[in-house]
Amino acid sequence: MPLHGVCKNIMSARQKEHGYGTSQNPDRFQQQDYLQLKRFLLTQNKLFRDETFPPDQRSIGQGKLEPAELAQVQWLRPRDILMSNPFFILDGVSRFDFGQGQVGNCWFLASLGALTFHKEIFKLIVPLDQTCVGKDYCGLFHFRFWRFGKWVDVVIDDKLPTIKRKPIFARSKDEREFWPALLEKAYAKVCGSYADMTSGTPAEAMRDFTGGVHMCIQLSDPSPDLWKLLCRAGRSRTFMSCSTIPKTETTSGDRLPNGLVPGHAYTVTGLKQLQSQETEVNLVRLWNPWGHGEWNGDWSDKSPLWRSVSTKDREKCLTVENDGEFWMSLEDCCRYYTNIEICGMRPDFLDEEPACHWKTSMYENRWVAGTTAGGYINHKETFWTNPQYRIKVCGKTDSSQTRNTLVSLMQKSDKRNRRLAQLFFIGFIIFEVSEKDEKRAGKFPASFFSSHRPVAQTRKLMKSREVTEFLTLKPGEYVIVPCTNEPNQTASFLLTIFSREETRCYENSGHNLNNPVEKAKKEKNCQDVEKKMLLFRQYSDKYEEVDAELLQQLLKGDLISGSFSIDACRSMVALMDESGDGKLDSQEFGYLWHKVMKYKRVFAKMDVSQTGTLSLTELRNALRDSGMSISDELLNLMVVRHGASSGHMTLENFISLSLRLSRMNKIFTELSDGRNVTLSRSEWLFLSMYT
Structure with a gap:
């Protein structure tokens, strides 16, 4: 069973913290472990067949070969193509070793030609301890590429598509040598198929060979x-x-x-x-x-x-x-x-001073329609909702002409196949943050951007995988806003900042909850207290408790707007139930009612459009008004989990998510050592199944 999406993101972040995804410790592409597979195959005396990139038409892809050609395709291993001893690498590597086949990937092969000049990088991409024959041969090969912020180890079998025993795609000038064809196959697997390698720019493959x-x-x-x-x-x-x-x-x-x-x-x-x-x-x-x-x-x-x-x-x-x-x-x-x-690999070539050491900061994030995809700066009402990054440039810049910062923005499609990737026009804009704004927490609002002029930006928005600008930023504090041309364009991106001077960078969306754990306040109005208790007694059972069904009736009768589902009411009871019996007593109900009424007032205040729902901008403001500042990543997740298909939030959904956010943060505070929570399996299951 595939990993849960949220779990996968958490694991990926933890692995990066522990050094996974580096060139020396690459991540496993599609969870395939080269060493484990090799040990198994050699023990079982078997040859590898890669079911994740099978030797059939699916891996060739659409539109590359005519039906008559496809009928002639045979997937053969090097030893079956040559009928004698093949070589992985023969007499070293050179740009003259290979030529282009029937896929339009000159961009990839041009980069491959450049790779042959750099022996150390070549050994990183193409592990040399591989062979097409001998006791260590099992039909299994692996190659390494940099992909959107991390290095991955890509496993393939050595079955190559051929017609009349001749490789269809990249081929060696010396038919006994097979590293170019196998490397191309590994990259085709990363792209989705051979056909997915059609058309591109050399920069794409060069970046994937260096990560620099x-x-x-x-x-x-x-x-x-x-x-x-x-x-x-x-x-x-x-x-x-x-x-x-x-x-x-x-x-x-x-x-x-x-x-x-x-x-x-x-x-x-x-x-x-x-x-x-x-x-x-x-x-x-x-x-x-x-x-x-x-x-x-x-x-x-x-x-x-x-x-x-x-x-x-x-x-x-x-x-x-x-x-x-x-x-x-x-x-x-x-x-x-x-x-x-x-x-x-490094930005050394940008600087005339060989002793200069550049610093690197890298951030992964997403533009999500309705929450963090605000479009270009001409969209004044939504531009501020884009992800924001603060950067403080320290030290001294020799002159106003010295370029000291390189900013790279790369977009990443969610599609598995490269040819299906939709590229948007992307760019970034940089604003200087004055001293009076430096202490501002969370995102800068629309008013900040309407009153400040950009100090730097991409010369134009480009429909490409990556845009870069080499800039001069004097010492001070700045906010960088990566954006698409239009609002509501969903895509992942990677922002990389290279700096000559010492810098401090961080995401500006508000990772920490600002005092989200609220204690129930005593109502000063005795009539309100009496009204609440009268309502509770009206719906409670003979033990003066309400369960989920009774709570649903109570809320339906008093909140006017729509109704809560039985699942939402069960969730509310579980979140507020301190005894764990599936019911709320008068004190627990009082705490819940106080929160519900508070969130109802916040909802009405922030529903400026008076539609009875909150837009995503209004939702962020409502959470902030409730005392909760959240990151863009968490906001995106909450919208997926609690929002309607239109992207708007009803009163019932807003109350449910606000209760959950506040309560889960309180649980963390109670169980943590200040930084982390450690739970046994049974504790984890007990907590997750009843909250």
């Missing part, structure tokens, strides 16, 4: 220091790629007259500054993941410009082969490519 810093440089208006930045990136452990201008109506064929492929991803494999006669020329070396097809303009393999450089430079740089790799000038690169993507 991503920067996209638009080449339509390049910075004067572009070459310096590229050289710093080249010296660091970074991946670089670029993409050509997409195909237009006037473009015919797969290639342009200059040899480039429109809308195609290329790997940056080298940078070189040469002396051409008396002029310095900045050259970029690029590689086509097809493994063939090259640029034929200036500085291409057969360009006469190579005769203008020294023999030494020419022999060192130039290789005349149709291997997909070529040189071109930085100016031509900016002319024919749309952007350069840079991704590194």
